[in-house]
Amino acid sequence: MSMQIALRHGFADFTLDVTFDVPAGITVLFGRSGSGKSTVIRAVAGLLHPERARIELEGRVLCDTAAGICLPPHRRRIGTIFQDARLFPHLTVKKNLDFGRRFARRSVSEREVAQMVEMLGIGALLDRRPDGLSGGEQQRVAIGRALLSGAELILADEPLAALDEARKAEILPYFERLRDELSVPMLYVSHSPAEVARLATTVIALERGKVIAQGPATEILSDPDVLPVGAAGAGALILATLKMHHPDGVSELSAGGAPLFLPQVEAVPGAELRLRIAAHEVILSPRRPEGLSALNILSGTIAELREEPGTGVLVVLDTPAGRILSQITRRSATALALREGMPCHAVIKTLSIARENYGGGNPRGV
Numbered sequence: 001m002s003m004q005i006a007l008r009h010g011f012a013d014f015t016l017d018v019t020f021d022v023p024a025g026i027t028v029l030f031g032r033s034g035s036g037k038s039t040v041i042r043a044v045a046g047l048l049h050p051e052r053a054r055i056e057l058e059g060r061v062l063c064d065t066a067a068g069i070c071l072p073p074h075r076r077r078i079g080t081i082f083q084d085a086r087l088f089p090h091l092t093v094k095k096n097l098d099f100g101r102r103f104a105r106r107s108v109s110e111r112e113v114a115q116m117v118e119m120l121g122i123g124a125l126l127d128r129r130p131d132g133l134s135g136g137e138q139q140r141v142a143i144g145r146a147l148l149s150g151a152e153l154i155l156a157d158e159p160l161a162a163l164d165e166a167r168k169a170e171i172l173p174y175f176e177r178l179r180d181e182l183s184v185p186m187l188y189v190s191h192s193p194a195e196v197a198r199l200a201t202t203v204i205a206l207e208r209g210k211v212i213a214q215g216p217a218t219e220i221l222s223d224p225d226v227l228p229v230g231a232a233g234a235g236a237l238i239l240a241t242l243k244m245h246h247p248d249g250v251s252e253l254s255a256g257g258a259p260l261f262l263p264q265v266e267a268v269p270g271a272e273l274r275l276r277i278a279a280h281e282v283i284l285s286p287r288r289p290e291g292l293s294a295l296n297i298l299s300g301t302i303a304e305l306r307e308e309p310g311t312g313v314l315v316v317l318d319t320p321a322g323r324i325l326s327q328i329t330r331r332s333a334t335a336l337a338l339r340e341g342m343p344c345h346a347v348i349k350t351l352s353i354a355r356e357n358y359g360g361g362n363p364r365g366v
């Protein structure tokens with residue numbers, strides 16, 4: 001399953017000019033406000049007629065301006081999930097799901113519906129109407145409706161933006177399941193680094209209407225050239241395997257052979273997890289620290305020192321667990337005489353890796 005997108009469209013003060021592929025899994029369009037994310041979504045959905053475009057989904061041409069082809073939205077076989085669920089208020093959850101099915105291009109069996117209902121945890125809601133559901137529940141129904149329409153691609157335009165933190169935490173695992181258990185690719189818009197780290201298989205980073213980087217999430221998020229949200233949002237994404245739960249409530253993981261400790265992780269030993277480690281949470285020490293309360297020490301080599309506007313320095317450390325970013329002051333960098341190629345140790349407090357910063361599933365970008 002894949003999609004190829006090449007788009008060019010100009011507004012008075014803005015030109016979008018992008019070319020990228022959407023492979024299996026979740027491809028996150030990531031970038032600051034005004035970088036062009038929604039314009040891409042609208043063009044792919046068929047809600048905006050671009051000046052020049054070629055969009056192909058599974059070998060089907062949805063839009064080829066050179067050939068005068070531009071299919072209307074209802075012929076694209078694309079399901080869309082917006083910030084607000086946009087369910088029909090007068091219909092029950094079951095009828096809302098049936099509505100998606102009615103417009104499916106292929107017949108969707110009762111078994112498929114039952115699987116989807118189970119996957120999204122909405123079985124108990126089927127006879128209820130949308131106004132009695134929480135925002136997170138409504139969004140899960142909207143996802144079900146989009147998937148049951150027989151869509152070959154799901155567009156998700158900031159689907160969590162209108163939810164509070166508790167509802168976001170409730171719905172993120174469902175997106176993880178869709179990513180890992182379904183073959184339908186998803187193009188997902190977000191400007192939250194934590195959300196990108198948790199969900200993205202592939203990241204397309206946009207800036208002023210151009211793609212500035214694209215590739216597997218682990219590479220793009222650890223690349224100091226790609227900080228669409230600014231240095232303050234910098235953080236690395238590393239992959240780890242859960243080893244065991246200790247009786248004192250700490251879970252032990254292994255990241256590239258290096259041990260890491262987190263507060264009780266809700267997963268079984270052997271599970272693969274992705275961890276986002278924010279750059280401002282990482283302390284550096286040229287010598288291996290001893291006698292600290294912090295449990296996680298990753299040893300590595302400084303790959304790059306990058307001056308940031310203001311007083312900061314972003315340090316890129318290569319470790320067996322992957323690239324780690326650390327945001328420190330220029331004063332600290334000078335005091336520690338940090339330089340590229342130097343061995344260094346990253347100290348990460350166990351509690352600084354918050355629940356919303358780790359998630360399970362297929363993180364390797366396949």
Ligand SMILES: Nc1ncnc2c1ncn2[C@@H]1O[C@H](COP(=O)(O)OP(=O)(O)OP(=O)(O)O)[C@@H](O)[C@H]1O
Nearest residue numbers: 011012014031032033034035036037038039040191
């Ligand atoms: N219909 C329009 N007419 C003129 N300019 C537009 C139009 N739609 C979008 N733009 C401009 O195109 C640029 C990109 O907008 P777009 O909504 O795609 O960005 P975005 O990355 O989705 O932003 P956000 O995260 O705030 O939603 C902005 O400068 C915006 O003002």
